[in-house]
Amino acid sequence: MYYREFEDDSMGKKILVIDDEESTRELLKLSLEADGYEVRVAEDGYRGLKIFEEFKPEIVLTDIKMPGLDGIEVLQRLKETGEDVEVIVITGHGEMNLAIKALQLEASDFINKPISDMALSVALKRAREKIWMRRKLNEYMRNLEEKLKDAVEEINKRHDFEHKLIETSIDGIIANDRKGNILIFNEGASRIYGYTKEEAIHQLHVTKLYPEGEAKRIKKKIYSDEYGGPGRLVNYETTAVTKDNRLVPILLSATLIYEDGTEVATVGYFKDLSEIKKLQQELVQRERMAAIGEAMSEVAHGVKNILYGMKLGAYMVDKGMNSGNLEKAQKGWSLVKKNIDRISRLSLDMLSYAKKDTKERKNVCLNDVIEEICELVKQRMEKEGITLIKNLQ
Structure with a gap:
């Protein structure tokens, strides 16, 4: 079956013959050398x-019965060496048990004395087949080990690449299991939230990353088809709660992770919108100022009319006072006050329009706000005979 594949190579061509009978040794040596084998002989096991x-x-090839070290002991010692060797034992009549x-x-095999060429040829063929098969198996195992090594290296490279991809992402990447325990927390997430990876992974619950109730709302939206779902959430604007309790506007995209059809995790991608929001506010402010500039001519015209009205009122006051006409002076003063109110309102409107909104949003306790309001109105309510009842939870 395999013999033709190796009959011309040198595999299995080196043979050692061990026999205490010189005639057997010499006969085997001559026969094997004639068949192209390289042969050495020994008269005993040692x-x-x-x-x-x-x-x-x-x-x-070893005789099974020899003085000193017999064939069975030789076989055992050869196998203990771990060398790639096949042993054929030579037996005599009545030595079947051995x-x-x-x-x-x-x-590998056994042959009986007297040794026939056919029996020897078959035994050698089987031995060489075993050597060939064993070497092929070893070669296959080496190739398999190399392929396995290459596959492991490729997997490790891919893992390292994906790990670096996650860690070096500008955006925050956070993954959590179904219970809300955080499994992945990259550097981008640390920049947004202020937590280190060690503080977040398996230590922080995902609900702590949002205002109260927002994590539940986000999960519901992932299951709905409102933002690209079900199973996905695309470009959803929400708010993050940082380690120091600041509110940060973020753009969130998320997806559910499944294994064998079962949901096992959620992964979210977070983009900090703070700079974008700041730029938007600055743009609005610039647009406001541009609008003010465009309206200056109209404002100047309005101020001119107000000043004209004030001058007219002042003139009427002077005339009334000089002539003793109190009614005329009062009408003039009313006109002056009216125009003062007009220019005051105009100034306040202009200031309000031009002023940048500096309000800062942050988490507060609603009960504290109510307490402050109650303290402010307490005295007035007592004067009015009103009883204030608080039921805060």
């Missing part, structure tokens, strides 16, 4: 083991 160490044959024992000790 000599055979010594030659084996030097010659390193691939096949050993032959069976040799096979149990992993002898």
Whole structure:
């Protein structure tokens, strides 16, 4: 079956013959050398083991019954060396039990004396087939180990690449299991929230990253089709709560992770909108100022009319006072006050329009706000005879 594949190469061509009968040794040596084998011979087991160490044959033919070290002991010692060697034992008449024992000790085969060329040829063929198969198996295992090593390296490279991709992302990336425990927390998330990776992973619950109730609302929206779902959330604007309790506007995209059809995790991608919101506010402010500039001519015209009215009122006051006409002076003063009110309102409107909104949003306790309001109105309510009842939770 395999013989044709290796009959022309040198595999299994080195043979050691161990036999205490000189005639058997010489006969086997001549026959094997005629078939192209390289042969060494030994007259006993001890000599055979010594030659084996030097010659390193691939096949050993040993008589099973010899004085000193017999064939069974030789077989055992050869197997203990761990060398790639096949042992064929030579048995005499009535030594079948020893032959069976040799096979149990992993002898390749056994042949009976007197040795026939056919029996020897078949035994050698089987031994060489075993050597060939074992080497092919070893080669296959080496190739398999190399492929496995390459596959592991590729997996490690891919893992390292994906890890670096997550860690170096400008945006925050956070993954949590179904219970809300954080599994992934990259550097981008640390920049937004202020937590270190060690403080977040398996330590922080995902609900702590949002205002109260927002995490539940986000989960509902992931299951709905409102923002690209179900199972996905695309470009949803919300608010993050940082480690120091600041509110940060963020743009969130998220997706559910499944294994074998079962939901196992949620991964979210967070973009800090603080700078964008700041730029938007600055743009609105610039647009306001541009609008003010465009309206200056109209404002100037309005101020001119107000000043004209004030001058007219002042003139009427002067005339009334000089002539003793109190009614005329009062009408003039009313006109002056009216125009003062007009210019005051105009100034306040202009200031309000031009003024930048500096309000800051932050988390507060609603009960504290109510307490402050109650304290402000307490005295007035007592004067009016009103009883204030508080039921705060």
